[in-house]
Amino acid sequence: MLHRLSKYGLICITQPHHAWLSGQFARAWGNEQFGEFVPKEEVCLAAEQHDIGWLQWEQQPTLNPQTGYPYNFTELPTEVHVDIWSGAKQLAFPLGRYATLLVSLHGTGLYERFTSWQNSHKSAEIVRDFLNNEYVFQQQMIDILKKDEYYTPYATGEVIERNKKLVATWDALSIILCMGKVGEQHITQVPTTNDETTLKLTLVEDKDNHYTAIISPWVFQQSEIKLVYEGRLLQQTFIDEPAMQEALISDCWVTLSTTLIPG
Secondary structure, eight states: OEEEEETTEEEEEOHHHHHHHHHHHHHHBOOTTTOOOSSHHHHHHHHHHTTGGGHHHHHSOOEETTTTEEOOTTTSOHHHHHHHHHTHHHHHGGGOHHHHHHHHHHHHHHHHHOOGGGGSHHHHHHHHHHHHHHHHHHHHHHHHHHTSTTTGGGOSHHHHHHHHHHHHHHHHHHHHHHHTOOEEEEEEEEEOSSSEEEEEEEEEEEETTEEEEEEESOOBSSSOEEEEEEEEEEOSOOSOHHHHHHHHTSSOEEEEEEEEEEO
8 A cells, every 4th residue: 555645634545556557657658769668468467467466455454553544565564565475476367477477577676676674584584485486486487488479579588677677667656656755756777769767757746636747758658648546535543453444445535636747
């Protein structure tokens, strides 16, 4: 779950909904500088479903007693987070092999980039076991894809790495928007046609629940992108988990929107 603070309370956005926003970025992506990506439908599907492992947890999110709100995705204990990501490939597999590979790669990529888990011996052991299991699974998927005449060109290390970085880019863009991080943010290792670059995103709050995001360099096909998504507003903190869960299934929905424009 992602948190956005507002003057009315805390807006909660589910991980699968945030991933849907990533999928919207994928479908709008690409111009002369940033090029296309292949296989397009499979990569878009992976972007849209990259947080599929969170589906069960998001149905009954747990209470963080220190905040009185449901756990933010960055606050969950390592063992819970790893358990969620360990189950992601099984949930993604019915969607197809290529999307499943990218979902798994996104999960391992998170632990490769954000290494605070190394500070705890217990967490380190849990994460290393997870990574080793995922690496084996990923190689199995790549070997299977290489045997398929259609997927062979897309199962090379270069193509897979580019697609992995694209999914990570769309994930980062979506997180910034969902959390309403006003000000200037930078996203690194963004694939272009022939290289990589850093995106600068400046988020401005125009009015309640609407933001403008100024992006440079411009990465999309159209000259302006309008996004509409949803969250749930909690106007109080909780000490009782069932009460918090009940509040989240009540009529507490808010519609959020963001307009993307070139810098």
